[in-house]
Amino acid sequence: MAKSCYVHIPFCGSICYYCGFCKSVSSNAVKEKWIDQIHKEIQSKPISSLDTLYFGGGTPNILSKEMFRALSLPLMEFLDSDYEWTVECNPEFITENQLQEFQQLGVNRLSIGVQTFQDSLLQKIGRHHSSKQAMDSINLSREFGFHNLSVDLMYGLPGQSLDDVIRDLETFFSLGIDHLSIYSLQIEENSIFGKKGICSCDDELEADMFEQIVKMCKKHGFEHYEISSFARNQQYSKHNLSYWTDQDFYGIGCGAAGRENGILYENTKDLVSYCDRGPMPSFISETIQERAFDSIMMALRTQFGLDVTAWQKRYGLDFFMQYKNVLKKYLGTYLCLEKNHLFPTEQGMEILNTILVDFLSEN
Structure with missing residues (x-):
């Protein structure tokens, strides 16, 4: 039975230019219908206890105090004693009253979507908060007792230079936070950037940025524990580790994905349909070979x-027989095998997609 739950909040104050996630700018009436369906969906799940709860989006902290509480209450009873409850937050909407409410409910981890600390770049990607607002919201979160914080940054943004990335990292390090998630910009077809034909960052520049990120994070005592994630003091994202370690997890809400009894599913991304008829999940049919590959793909991140x-x-497969050619090709420089654990080196993380293509070809 799953011990982790992801709840998707599809609402935003505005739509960022890079975003391809399920999201909407909606009225309170729509949100109330959505809450009703969320409650029904929770009741339909065999949830007994949760190690991790994650509210993602969209913009979870755009919900009013009343709506956030209504969303949270049916799930709080399932939280285990040593739980991790993360809420993704846009600095634009963080307030003292909101942080106080989070604290009272028992939220104990915030993931703050900064993206960049440079105002000119924030404007280019359609963000409405400023760099100062982002830093103020982080400091305010600390004042309210939130010390398990993560910051989201992006690189490979339109017009962003290597020096820009270095400045963003230097600002991040100055804040004394122990977790960083940093992602390269991927142009989604259904995003505003995608519709405008904005191109991705030059591959060589993106690779240079990634190398610089790894170098600077390690210099400041961060473990590169996942391809896009860095942590100090073992402040890993417990929730995300459930994905990467082949665990089941509940996916609740319009646009959410989950895995129960080893079977992946995706809820409808149509908000009107969700509000009227519920999640209407599409189940993803996979062979044992495909599930086995998915497990390798996530673990090697x-x-x-x-x-x-x-x-x-x-x-029920023989790993060493099935993937002997891949292991022969990559063990040593790009992959390590110790005590029957296979993991990537730093060089391996840089070419992980290439390695995974070779694993897939052996399926």
């Missing part, structure tokens, strides 16, 4: 890697 013994037991 992390420094912890793949437990080969557990993988073979779970999927």
Whole structure:
């Protein structure tokens, strides 16, 4: 039975130019219908206890105090004693009253979507907060007792230079936060950038940016524990680790994805349909080979890697026979095998997509 739950909040104050997620700028009447369906969906799940709860979006902290509480109450009873409850927050909407409400409910981790600390770049990607607002919201969160904080940054933005990335990182380090998620810009077809034909960053520049990010994070005592995630003091995202370690998780809400009993599903992304008829999940049919590959793909994103013994037991396959050619090609420089755990080196993380293509070709 799943011990993690993801709840998707599809509402935003405005739509960022890069965003391809399920999102909407909606009225309170729509949100109330959405809350009703969320409650019904929670009741339909066999939830008994949760180690992690994650509110993502969209913009979860755009909800009013009353709506956030209504969303939270049916799930709070399932939280285990040592739970992690993360809420994604846009600095634009963080207030003292909101942080006080989060604290009272028991939220204990915030993921703050800064994207960049440079105002000119924030405007280029359609963000409405300023760099100062972002830093103020982080400091305010600390004042209200939130010390398990993560910041989201992006690189490869239109017009962004390597020096811009360095400045963003220097600002981040100055804040003394122990978790960083940093993603390269991917142009989604249904995003505003995609519709305008904005091109991705030059591959060589993007690679230089990634190398600089890794170098600077390690210099400041961060573990590169997942391809896009860095942590100090073992402040890993417990929720995301459930994805990367092949665990089941509930996906609740319009646009949410989940995995129950090893079967992946995606809820409808149509908000009107969700409000009227519920999640209407589409189940993703996978063979054992496909599920086994998914497990490899997720595990190799992390420094912890793949437990080969557990993988073979779970999927009934001979890992070393099936992937002998891939292992012969990459072991040493790009992949390491220790005590039956396979994990990527830093060089391996840089070419992980290439490595995974070779794993896939052996399926």
